[in-house]
Amino acid sequence: MTRFGIYLNKPDKQVHSASTLAELVKQGQVRAVARLITLLECGEQEGHDALRLLEVDTPRAAIIGVTGYPGAGKSTIIDQLVAAYRRLGHKVGVLAVDMTSPLTGGALLGDRIRMQQHALDPGVFIRSLATRGHQGGLASVTGEAVSVLEAAGYDVIFIETVGVGQGELEIATVVPTVVAVVAPGLGDEVQAMKAGLLEVAHVIVVNKGDHPEADRTLRELKEWHRSVLKVTATTGEGIPELIAAIAEQQRLHDLEGAPTRAGP
Numbered sequence: 038m039t040r041f042g043i044y045l046n047k048p049d050k051q052v053h054s055a056s057t058l059a060e061l062v063k064q065g066q067v068r069a070v071a072r073l074i075t076l077l078e079c080g081e082q083e084g085h086d087a088l089r090l091l092e093v094d095t096p097r098a099a100i101i102g103v104t105g106y107p108g109a110g111k112s113t114i115i116d117q118l119v120a121a122y123r124r125l126g127h128k129v130g131v132l133a134v135d136m137t138s139p140l141t142g143g144a145l146l147g148d149r150i151r152m153q154q155h156a157l158d159p160g161v162f163i164r165s166l167a168t169r170g171h172q173g174g175l176a177s178v179t180g181e182a183v184s185v186l187e188a189a190g191y192d193v194i195f196i197e198t199v200g201v202g203q204g205e206l207e208i209a210t211v212v213p214t215v216v217a218v219v220a221p222g223l224g225d226e227v228q229a230m231k232a233g234l235l236e237v238a239h240v241i242v243v244n245k246g247d248h249p250e251a252d253r254t255l256r257e258l259k260e261w262h263r264s265v266l267k268v269t270a271t272t273g274e275g276i277p278e279l280i281a282a283i284a285e286q287q288r289l290h291d292l293e294g295a296p297t298r299a300g301p
C-alpha cells in the first residue's frame with residue numbers, strides 16, 4: 038500500500054478528492070498547492086489526476102530560471118526580485134530545485150532562511166523540490182509544479198537550480214527566460230561554464246559587484262554574450278537593470294515564440 042493507498046480501493050473517492058484538490062488549487066489555496074506538489078513529487082496517481090483537471094488555457098505566468106554554481110548568489114538575487122515584483126503587485130512563486138542532493142540538504146534549508154522576509158507574505162510561495170517518486174525525474178516534476186502554480190494564479194515563477202547536472206540544464210532549455218548567475222574571479226572555471234550553463238542563459242549576471250574582480254569578469258563575458266550585467270544582490274544595486282533585461286528577454290520570446298540567445 039502506498040502512502041495514500043487508502044484511495045486505491047476507492048476509485049470514486051480518489052477522483053472526488055482529485056477534483057476537490059484541483060478546485061482548491063484554482064482558488065489559490067496555498068495548502069492545496071503545497072499538497073498537490075507533494076503528491077506529484079511522490080509520483081502519486083491522485084496528483085496526476087488533479088493536475089489533469091488544472092489545464093490552463095492560456096498560461097500567462099512569467100517563468101524565470103535562475104541558475105549558477107553554489108554560493109553565486111542565486112537566492113539573494115531571487116529574494117530581491119521577489120520584493121520588486123511584489124511591489125508591482127504580482128503573486129510570486131519560487132521553486133528551489135536541487136539535483137545534487139535529492140534528500141533535502143543544507144542548501145535548500147538555507148534558501149528558505151534567506152528568503153524569510155517573504156515568509157509571512159501570502160502573495161509569495163516558496164518551495165524546495167526533490168523527487169521521492171519514480172516517474173519522470175526532477176525535470177518533469179518541476180514542470181508539473183510550474184503548472185500547479187500557474188493554475189493557482191501566480192504571475193511570476195522563479196526556478197532556482199545549481200545548473201551543473203544534466204537534468205538541471207534540461208530544465209533551463211524549456212524555461213523561456215534563463216538568468217545565469219556568476220561570481221567574480223572564477224578564472225578558468227568560466228570556460229567550463231560557457232560550455233554548460235552560460236550557454237543556455239539569456240541573461241548573465243555577474244553578482245557580487247562589490248568584489249574587486251567583478252569588472253574584469255563583466256568585461257570578459259560581455260565580449261561573448263549580448264546581455265551581461267553587474268549586480269550586488271546584497272545591496273540591490275543593479276536589480277532594476279536586471280528586471281529590465283528580463284522584461285526585454287520576455288518581449289523577444291513573445292515576439293519570436295522561441296528563446297533567443299545570440300552572441301554580442
Ligand SMILES: Nc1nc2c(ncn2[C@@H]2O[C@H](COP(=O)(O)OP(=O)(O)OP(=O)(O)O)[C@@H](O)[C@H]2O)c(=O)[nH]1
Pocket residue numbers: 105106107108109110111112113114144147148151199244245246247248268269270271272
Ligand atoms: N559580498 C557579496 N556577497 C553576496 C552577494 N550576493 C550574495 N552574497 C553572499 O553569498 C552567499 C551565497 O549566497 P546565496 O544567495 O545563498 O547563493 P546561492 O547561489 O543561492 O547558493 P546555493 O543555493 O547554495 O547554491 C551568501 O552568504 C550571501 O550573503 C553580493 O552581491 N555581494
Ligand SMILES: [Mg+2]
Pocket residue numbers: 111112113144148197
Ligand atoms: Mg540558493
